[in-house]
Amino acid sequence: MPPLGSLSQDLDRRDFDWYADKLVEILVFAGGFSAIILILGIFFFITREGLGFVFSSLDIVEFFTSPRWRPTSELNATYGAFALMAGTASITGMAMLIAVPFSIGAAVYIAEFAGPRSRETLKVLVELLAAIPSVVWGFIGLTLMNSLIIEVFDVPVGLNILNAGLILGLMAAPIMTTIAEDALKAVPDHYREAAEAMGATKWQVTRRVVIPAAKKGLAAAILLGVGRGFGETMAVLMASGHAINIPGSIFDSVRALTATIAAELGETAVGSEHYRALFTLGIFLFTITFVINLTADIIVRGTRKR
Amino acid sequence: MVAAPSTPPPVVEVNNLRIRYGKEVALQLDELSVVPNEIFGIIGPAGSGRTSFLKAVNRMDLFDRSMDVEGSIRFRGRDVRTWKNVYSLRRRIGVVFPLPVGLPLSVYDNVALAPRLSGVRAKSELNDIVERCLRRAALWDEVKDRLSSLGSLLSGGQQQRLTIARGLSQDPDLLMLDEFSIAVDPVTTMRIEDVLKELKQELTIILVTNLVQQARRLADRTAFFLGGRCIEIGATDAIFSGEVKDRRTTDYILGRFG
Ligand SMILES: Nc1ncnc2c1ncn2[C@@H]1O[C@H](COP(=O)(O)OP(=O)(O)OP(=O)(O)O)[C@@H](O)[C@H]1O
Numbered sequence A: 001m002p003p004l005g006s007l008s009q010d011l012d013r014r015d016f017d018w019y020a021d022k023l024v025e026i027l028v029f030a031g032g033f034s035a036i037i038l039i040l041g042i043f044f045f046i047t048r049e050g051l052g053f054v055f056s057s058l059d060i061v062e063f064f065t066s067p068r069w070r071p072t073s074e075l076n077a078t079y080g081a082f083a084l085m086a087g088t089a090s091i092t093g094m095a096m097l098i099a100v101p102f103s104i105g106a107a108v109y110i111a112e113f114a115g116p117r118s119r120e121t122l123k124v125l126v127e128l129l130a131a132i133p134s135v136v137w138g139f140i141g142l143t144l145m146n147s148l149i150i151e152v153f154d155v156p157v158g159l160n161i162l163n164a165g166l167i168l169g170l171m172a173a174p175i176m177t178t179i180a181e182d183a184l185k186a187v188p189d190h191y192r193e194a195a196e197a198m199g200a201t202k203w204q205v206t207r208r209v210v211i212p213a214a215k216k217g218l219a220a221a222i223l224l225g226v227g228r229g230f231g232e233t234m235a236v237l238m239a240s241g242h243a244i245n246i247p248g249s250i251f252d253s254v255r256a257l258t259a260t261i262a263a264e265l266g267e268t269a270v271g272s273e274h275y276r277a278l279f280t281l282g283i284f285l286f287t288i289t290f291v292i293n294l295t296a297d298i299i300v301r302g303t304r305k306r
Numbered sequence B: 001m002v003a004a005p006s007t008p009p010p011v012v013e014v015n016n017l018r019i020r021y022g023k024e025v026a027l028q029l030d031e032l033s034v035v036p037n038e039i040f041g042i043i044g045p046a047g048s049g050r051t052s053f054l055k056a057v058n059r060m061d062l063f064d065r066s067m068d069v070e071g072s073i074r075f076r077g078r079d080v081r082t083w084k085n086v087y088s089l090r091r092r093i094g095v096v097f098p099l100p101v102g103l104p105l106s107v108y109d110n111v112a113l114a115p116r117l118s119g120v121r122a123k124s125e126l127n128d129i130v131e132r133c134l135r136r137a138a139l140w141d142e143v144k145d146r147l148s149s150l151g152s153l154l155s156g157g158q159q160q161r162l163t164i165a166r167g168l169s170q171d172p173d174l175l176m177l178d179e180f181s182i183a184v185d186p187v188t189t190m191r192i193e194d195v196l197k198e199l200k201q202e203l204t205i206i207l208v209t210n211l212v213q214q215a216r217r218l219a220d221r222t223a224f225f226l227g228g229r230c231i232e233i234g235a236t237d238a239i240f241s242g243e244v245k246d247r248r249t250t251d252y253i254l255g256r257f258g
């Protein structure tokens, strides 16, 4: 046995590994911290531009309940965002109606039923779909979908909730599929084998064991899709018709919050009332997407704990 | 008319079985049969092919692409590979794995899963099955107040017994246990062993075990697997009193093994 003196020296010595470890710790901390600073910075910027307006001249009741978004009116500018909110909500709702069954179905197929070959192929295809820029989707909506909807449903205008919802649904589905598939894959195989050994069919195993075990991850996938729907701008701007409207049917054109900001911000004078009203929309959007992402995050965290 | 004196047909009947993983032969069995209402013990050192045998009976070879089964295994007279509906085969055979698998469902749903799969819907009937199976697996007293908590959160030994309860809930003709006591304390092990002795009235049991004495306590007949071969099959009493064909059997039982 070594004498105690040298042993206790050993326990206190800071060697190269110790310093390397500390250095990495500091670097990683700096990296993470700067990301937080950036997000706070963005939040601060948006708030500074919009919040003054919220407190000075914005009529909160009007903002949330009036469908009249007339920021350019000379005499009596009104800032009712209700129609824009309805537009965003209806497009997102439509999109989820399409994307949820598609993406969950695709994820279940890829994770549970597909053979190794088709699984790899499908995953590559899904990732490819996720990489299509939103302007291209918007273009498809503007041209292909537009005429298709006019023809199939015999309506005068094809740029509407249905169109934007379809496009947005197709856009959100790949990322939702990927996340949902990860959630299903995270369910250990020995659960599947134990259930199958009892005589459960593939589908019974999926329905009774795998999906319940992965339900939090699946919920997170859906929520991230919703977040995507709220935040998407370009494709929605192009496919929705961009008309201020409280929608009565899926064939009505609507205008989304994001599209409004994108379309109008360039034409406003910096610091004007209109400019600051658009930032207020930004705060509203930011808050909603933040809450959605936070919820998704909390749900996923819940899964990891188990 | 005088009934011909006949032994009942075997539950499991094996002929010229060969199990391989890739090129490597894991088990070669010329002949083996398990008769109704017996406990058939299989002992042998690690890697002797016992788990592979159970997998082949239950057609779990389908889970593993590299696993290849040749020859015939007949379950109740019919080759398991000719059962078109492999699910109905598996429902008749309960398996308890060496590593406990509490499914990530509630304790109740774990045990109610198999009856539900086979179409039981009535709440009261499910309640009865769940309670009976948990009692038989010596788990009821510990979980009766937490039936709705997650099965995967129970302790290792509790999950092991939950797995046994699940195997019983299938109401199987054949129960295959693979080292069931690996994570269970001695007292509980004894309780489950008593249950197995009772259960033998109703069903047939194949018991793979690393505990030679467990085979001695429970098995009517015992087989000794070694290096992928069945060296010995015989009445447990005979084997343990030294009436063996192969000396290595006695060596293994007495722990005189290299
Ligand atoms: N999935 C597999 N892939 C490849 N080889 C395997 C696989 N499973 C088992 N084997 C091999 O087959 C042989 C028999 O294994 P098996 O699991 O049947 O033995 P066992 O008697 O159950 O042993 P243990 O006491 O360790 O459980 C071993 O040599 C093992 O390495």
Ligand SMILES: [Mg+2]
Binding pocket: B050, B051, B052, B098, B178
């Ligand atoms: Mg084994």
